[in-house]
Amino acid sequence: MTMQAHAQSEATNGKQGEERNVMLNAADANKPREIQIGLPSEDVNVYENGLPAVYSSSVHKLSAHWRNDASLGQTGLLSPSESAITTGNIAYAVTAFTDLGQNAFHGKLNYHVNHFGMQNFDLNFSGGIGKNWLYNAGTYQNFDPGSFKLQFTDYADRTQIYHAGLTRILNGGKGYVSVQYKHANSKNPGNFANAAPFVYVGDGSIKKVNGFDPGLDSYVPASGAFTYRDIMTGEKKTWNLNKGSENRSHEVAFLANYRWDNGLLWKFDAKYMYVPVANFVDFGGSTISNVTAADGYTLDENGQDAYEGLIEGRRTWLHFGKVTSGMFTTELNKLFGKHNVRLGLNEWYYHLNYHSSSLQWTGTVGAYPQVLYSMATDPSDPTLTPTRTQFFGFNELSPEYTKGSENKLALYLTDNWKVNDKLNIYYGGRLEYYRMSADQIAQSRFSGFHIGDFNTYSRDESGNIVATAHSIHPANVTKNKLNYAATAQITYDVAKGFGIMADGTVATRYPRISDYAGTGPTAEQYKRVTIPLVRGGIYYKNKWIDLSSMVTYIAKSNNIDQQNLTKPGTSEGKTVLLIYNIQTLGWTTTAEIKPFKNFSLHALFTYQKPVYKNYNASVTFGDGQQMSVNANDMIVKEIPQILVELDPKYNITDNLNVWLSFRYFGKTYANLQEALYFNGHWETFGGINWNVNKRLSLGASVINFLNQKGAKGTISGSELIKKADAGQYAGKYMSGSYLRPFTVEFSASFKF
Template identity: 35%
Template sequence: MLHQEAIENKNYIMKLNYKNIFSLLFVVLGVVSIQAQEEEKLATQDSVAIQQDVVKDGNAKESGNRNVMLNAESNTGPREVNIGLPPSIGGITILENNLPVVYWFWPEMSTGTWRQSVGLERTGLLKMDGLANTMGDLGFAVNSYTQKGTKEFKGKAKLSGSHFGWFQGDINVSGPISESGWSYSAGAFVNFDPSTYDLGFNNYADQTQIYRIGLTKHFKENKGDITFAYKYSNSYSLTNYAVFEYGPNGEARELDDFTIGRDSYLPRDGRLKFLDMVSGDNYWADMDGQSATSEAHNFDIFGNYLMDNGWNFKYSTRLHIAEASLMYSAPISIFNAGAGSNFTFADTGEAYTGQVGTQLAMNSPRIPTTTLMGRFSVEKQLGNHDLTFGMLEQYYTVDDYHSNRSFFFQSVEPQPRRLIGTNTDVDGFYNYNVGGEYNNGFENKLSIYGSDSWKVSDRLKLDYGLHLRYHKMKGDHYTTPRAAGLVLDEANKQQFDHDWFHVAGKFNATYNVLNNFGILGSFLYTEENGLLGDYSGAPYPNLTKSKSPLGGLGVFWNTDYIQLVSQATYLNKNNYLQRLNLVNPNDDTESVTNTIYYDIQTIGWTTDFVLKPFKGFNLHYLITLQDPVYKKFNFTAFDNEYDYNDNSVQQISKVLMEIDPSYTYKDWRFWASFRYFSKQYANLTNALYFAERWETFGGINYKYNEHISLGATVVNFLNQRGAKGTINGAELITEPDPYYGRLLTGSYIRPFTVQASVTINF
């Protein structure tokens, strides 16, 4: 006990010191907040067709001048890019050195081993056709490159913070070792982020450390280089939710005693109890320790070599070894417990009446995963053709992945207290491992791909490619129903063994009708059958081939003052998998986990332009109109049949806008970013929705000299309140009126946040 109190006191003192440091930093800099200039330069539209760079340069593979790194929810990673499909739990795909930083985001999240850092040489956005052609996957990706050793000494450092006590330190140095061409690179990244709320049981909602070291050999005559790099990461992270009162017109009303974004809805002591579904042992897991921490070792070899015949050979290989832990306390529903309900506080035994929150607890304890990847390609310009041929190998294995589950009740207040009820055990938990997950095995993907950017004439350009993939998946799973008290029985273990062949590709065409005006067409296609995670539940998964065609047709117009693209698009994806935690609309205390397969169809129209009316001023504007709907969406739950065919997709706005003005004068840059989201449906029936909202960012950057850059950033400067995402436990609600005035839970955007950073080059 004394040891624990000493640790808590030490953490508290450290937190105070960080706040004092940044209070002093604000005074010294004379600004209210700072954000590194390079982060604001990274961006993307919420669009299914990013074509600006293709129109300007047929060979462009990555897009800049977008704000994908501005995340309204947290500092941990890039924003999700809306393509008319439900947002991924794992967020946007992140690549480093042309390879995924994690093979699959569950149980190891990408942000556990990757952060935007000065230890990265550069970062950009890989467009959808580039990801489809090289990886065979659908969506956008952030692509980054590790800082290699340099021929001359080079140092970069960055300090960041916020008025909530966030501290981030980031440094990288590189330079020569010998005259024979060897050089080094080394860096460290540390993040201590309390977010915007007080957990109570821990000072920080995110604690991440990433350390890098590398050796580079530069070949003579500028033939290329080879880099041997090692990265160690250790990341602790939690997710918070908000309580609010739901009202007419999609309003999320803030409660008098619960401030959205400022209060924690995680259990006060941070302790959750589970039944290990593999060993059969009961155990307690603490949300402030290893139960929510992932650790990884990363070994990369990458570089290029310019061969005598003119072909440029590029290569990137990786061995990634990790132990991943996930820890969540997710709200399911809220109900009122009156007199005689027999609820008592778990910590004191006192009787409790009032609002009760039903919670789902999840823990995947130290799951070992190993990934071996390699990407090899040759590139050459031959006349009017820019050719690329490549091979991609990805091997991934997971050792007894399992997600232990339990349910519990808690009071509805900031830092809620656990409750004991009539259907719980003596510690307040029940329904152990209902909906629990397990899988074990390996996946291997071997691909070959090729692409050609062909300048047919001064007016016509074609960009096309093909990706062929062999996917092998083998392992075992349990068909045991995920009933209460589940401990897996070897007698119910079954093997699976699959082999699939997938095709992906792209085709883009631009035709200049006039010198600066033309038409464009695009098409990309991807396929997939399944992943190990599909076997996590008891039912045998539906492994029908999922096909995702995406097509677009539009026009472009480029002058010295405006670059404009307007394009109509169509996207379809079949056999979409989702596991839903459903609550009985007639009984809030009854819930079930369903595995559901369905299709999604999206049609849209996007107009995007960059306007430069006078020197120094730049305005980026985007508007997307889209209509994503469910297809073949039906299932059975609570002895009822449900059919949501043609309902609008949850969490997806039908109107999206992005307005990004900026003005540069000498060494100063003033910028803002406004994102508009029309109403988003918050449940499957479309009866409940959240009202439209704005996400806002603004800042000032100042380049003091060639060594020091300062800036100022405010997140959510309009200080908008409200919730977003889905309403937990309300998936099957058909009438909104009974929900008006009820307490609900959901995710949210960050409250008004002032951030600061200084970047130093030495």
């Protein structure tokens, strides 16, 4: 066992779950999948060496800095209850630990390739220097062109990660101190390319449009160049999608661990992260319609080459960020008789300098859509002379800005109390001082919006040019609040192998700095977010089955969301701030089954009903028409009510095994008011692994081996469509995201 693995195994209170194939993600190959708990995900939760891999993924994306690579010596899964106490967030969380090495030199080289041309190299090696010093170093290199060609770049994901560390062993192995450095350079333009046009049949299924094959054709223009108005200065600039997806980060971590002779274990994990560039792009859509030459769309700037056919109003957000964070967590852990007690302290600081610009354009509907020209008026033009342009509506749809910091200082305590051979009680609490100071722009957005003092121009009813003065400047908002979390879990063995269990967890938080990037909540809207989780059920275990069945209630109050609402049948959209509640009642049964030698099966079934509460919004469009959305008591979009997991594995020999993973996601609603939906679908994985000898392992796997073609998520521009009007949209052209296509992968791992 490595030094880090040994220390972590001693510190664990039995609350760390299994990994559960968490890296098998049918939506994104480069980050863990989201494990459903009945609420929309706030973030992907990954903790490395006891600290967040990234403080927040709202700007600096997780996959730009962290990958499940050979540098990790151990990975696991924290339960929502444990995560609430140690991090303040209720969610399943991946927890990973760096392999600090051992005295003998050893290394590992992983190589992955798929039939689309992806190549991935992953190297880690470590060893000893003298008697009490260890070193480790390695690199991760991903060259992934994606499942279709992006014409403006060679790779949908080009990520480089370099890491190195030095460790000092203390007092004959009782502890260690370690310094680790990581540098990541990632360009991932494939993140925003997961969109496709389709025909919404009306029965939850889709059909291809214009021969476009979702997952195998690109719905991103070939050029990759966009004109936008900089929200910081008001200048018009050009953005290149490849360069605009760049992320660079530097991280220095200090890790310490020591166990005294009396059994007291002390851990101290700290890191500083500097991210000078954290850029990314978001694409959105609206309504797909059919136009003729009379509508005025052309393929050229001169207006000579008229376009006829399908078009979609497209939206694009260009994000620029810089991030700095400094964090440490320290814990004391000791066994007192039947009590395993842990006392911890978090100090997490995060500074964000972020802004985005938005633009709109009209594109053809098909592979590599062309950006069409149309007549538009620039509100910054005093003469209001219409010109033929490709890009318009600059910063009308939710451009964002915030600069500031947030700090979490928290004390937490847990006790794993083994009362007797039948009864075990685990309980804990967390108290967190939270400070947030952010510069925000609370004014509503409009076409031509940017920071500064300026005029926009329009015409009144008489045709006269009217100048409207604007003074757009950030204002500071500072909040000092107390958050808390508490949990209690009881297990009782009623009879041999059979027992009952129950737990309750509650966590609170106040709006985060990212919630102020838009117009932000007003003082009246600034309310505590409360998430209660209550579960109860039974478990049974014998030599061939380990089964548990639980009923769960989870809710979330005062959820903040910035929603772009599109007027049905048009490309016009407005942005509104929504504050609402969600609650979910569900039932989950999970089992680990070993019916005969060499075979195992993980099975899970969940039925849940997540519904919106207090979800109301209204918006007034340019023609004066007011429309509203009322999603009260309706099923939360994108969250399925039925979930099934089946993961069989068979060991043909001690060195050869085959495995499959089936995940069924039931019917999901694709808009807010239960009007449009997607049928249930299977996400499938399978593979074979062969340990050729003690040094070489080979593997082959298939993603989506059922080759399911389908859409997922939400349908662009459908936010205001009501259930009573759903029939009107059968057979209509729409757009949305899709499943990863059929993919064959091969891998080799060499230990030296």
